[in-house]
Each structure stands twice: as structure tokens, then as C-alpha cells.
Amino acid sequence: MIAGSRHATGVKWASCHYNETIAMRKLPLFSALVLATACLNSSAQALDKDSLPGNYFLKGVMEVGSEIWLGKNGKFQYMLAYGNLDQGTEGVWEIKNERVVLTSVPGPMLFRLEKETDFKPEKEPQAGTWVAVVRADDFYVKDVELTFEAQSGKSATVSGTDPKNGQAIVTMPASEVWSRTGLRRRGSQDAWQWVAVPPARASTRIAGFRLTNQISAMTAFKSMELTAGKDGLIPDEASGLSQGVYKKAQ
Known part of the structure; x- marks a missing residue:
């Protein structure tokens, strides 16, 4: 899990368990998106910056596991696992035009x-x-x-x-x-x-x-925008995950 996660286990992120089991059947990512079965309400919701920080887990996209951590300090971390592919990035987040905007700014390597x-x-x-x-x-x-x-x-x-x-x-x-x-x-x-x-x-x-x-060595994207919907944060189409929703962990 990534920084700030209350579910952290100490093992490497790619092998962590999510709230639901992710079946790795090696389907192309596009097919996984087409087969997404979740019916999501994408109607825009008002954003409250004070309530946004926390851990969000991707739901509604088959074969893909992903997490976003939004920190109170304005920083974020993002990870995605699909089959043998692990991607991630970190940087800063802000609210712009009623959207949550993630901008990659890799930290120092340790x-x-x-x-x-x-x-x-x-x-x-x-x-x-x-x-x-x-x-x-x-x-x-x-x-x-x-x-x-x-x-x-x-x-x-x-x-x-x-x-x-x-x-x-x-x-x-x-x-x-x-x-x-x-x-x-x-x-x-x-x-x-x-x-x-x-x-x-x-x-x-x-x-x-x-x-x-x-x-710190990963750059999954340079920028991602998410819209607040009824069930959570909905990623933009450029992410390839727009049929899913990031739901906040309780």
C-alpha cells in the first residue's frame, strides 16, 4: 500500500490485497474497461477540500487494482496493478475548475x-x-x-x-x-x-x-483530473479508467 494507507501491510505494493480479489486473466486493458459492470453515477458533486484527504480504491474496472492517497499536505501518491504491470507516481494535488487535479512531481530518490x-x-x-x-x-x-x-x-x-x-x-x-x-x-x-x-x-x-x-522512479502520468461523483472520484478519459470510480476508504 502507499503512504498514509490505514491498510498498510509492509509488503511491496504490487502484492497487496485490496478490499476485493483482483483476478489477473491477462486481458488487454481496453477489454477490461469494456467489460466493466459497475453502474456508476457520474453526476458532478461539490468538492470539499477539507474532506478529500484519505485513501481511495478503484472500483468498477475488472482486472485492475489501483489506489490514490491524497494527503492533507497537498501531496498524493498513485499506484496501479494490472497483471504483471505495476505503475505509479507521486506529486501534488489541487482543486481546479471543480476537479481534483493530480500533477506528478517525483520526490528525491532514496x-x-x-x-x-x-x-x-x-x-x-x-x-x-x-x-x-x-x-x-x-x-x-x-x-x-x-x-x-x-x-x-x-x-x-x-x-x-x-x-x-x-x-x-x-x-x-x-x-x-x-x-x-x-x-x-x-x-x-x-x-x-x-x-x-x-x-x-x-x-x-x-x-x-x-x-x-x-x-520515485515511476511516472504513470504527468497529470490526471478526477470529477467528484455520487460514489467517489471519477478519473478522466485520458487515464483509460473513466468507467471506474475511486471510492474513499472508511
Whole structure:
């Protein structure tokens, strides 16, 4: 579940249970929408900003599970699961022209060193190179900028990770010892998050780094508008979910 959910379980979002079981039959999303059986009242309702914050779950769209969290601080998080596809984003929400408007503004990426039990390099780096591998729970992370720093203070920066394997590689003399790595979103002005590289990893010249808030690497949409109906918030047609309704958890 996403931030603020009173139903949070601690397991990764994509495997969480919703209030109803979602049968994953691998139908195309368009077909799932056509087969939606819920009869929804879409008549517009007045919006009350003070009563809007909370968790909303998508109803009325077969095969799809989705949740929106609206925070009192004007922030939101969005997640959607369809078969093996997980999408999400986060940002800010506001009321505009009697609609709830969600605008994606990804937050800073947060990292930690991979646990030794989880990090299994496929092969050792070539001599004279240091390799960092950046991943989330289920995918390699692209668009991460890294700075490799040696104990001597010598450093080298890579502008982005390889989207195919999450790797960033620099060349370093054999006399240098890897001390720590700074990570942040590529092209951002976020502060570097420095992660120490333990001696065991430094000696092998390869280390893994885990993105702990993987929603920060997702952009399911740039903007979404929802209209208040009798039963909840109805997403716009551009979302592909307009036959459904986000009902607020009680």
C-alpha cells in the first residue's frame, strides 16, 4: 500500500490485497474497461477540500487494482496493478475548475547499500574499473547520477545508469580504494545521498545499491483530473479508467 494507507501491510505494493480479489486473466486493458459492470453515477458533486484527504480504491474496472492517497499536505501518491504491470507516481494535488487535479512531481530518490544476501554479481569487474549496480525490488533503475569517491579523495562521476542492467562504471587506478558513493536523480539539484562502501565490496570493486522508494522512479502520468461523483472520484478519459470510480476508504 502507499503512504498514509490505514491498510498498510509492509509488503511491496504490487502484492497487496485490496478490499476485493483482483483476478489477473491477462486481458488487454481496453477489454477490461469494456467489460466493466459497475453502474456508476457520474453526476458532478461539490468538492470539499477539507474532506478529500484519505485513501481511495478503484472500483468498477475488472482486472485492475489501483489506489490514490491524497494527503492533507497537498501531496498524493498513485499506484496501479494490472497483471504483471505495476505503475505509479507521486506529486501534488489541487482543486481546479471543480476537479481534483493530480500533477506528478517525483520526490528525491532514496538509496541504501544492498545486503550481501541479496547482491549476487554475475561476474567480477574488469581490472581498473569500479562498478555500481542500482535497482529497486523488481527492476533496474535508470536515470541515476553517481559519484565514486576513493579514500584518497579522488572521485569520478557517471551521469546515468544503464537501463538494461542498472550499472554505472568508472575507471580507477589499482592504487585507489573505494570509500563511498553519492547517488541522486540524474539532472536534478537534489543533495547527494552518500553511501559508504564496506571493505569487502571495495576489494571486489563492485557494489549494489537499492532504491528504497521505488515510486520515485515511476511516472504513470504527468497529470490526471478526477470529477467528484455520487460514489467517489471519477478519473478522466485520458487515464483509460473513466468507467471506474475511486471510492474513499472508511
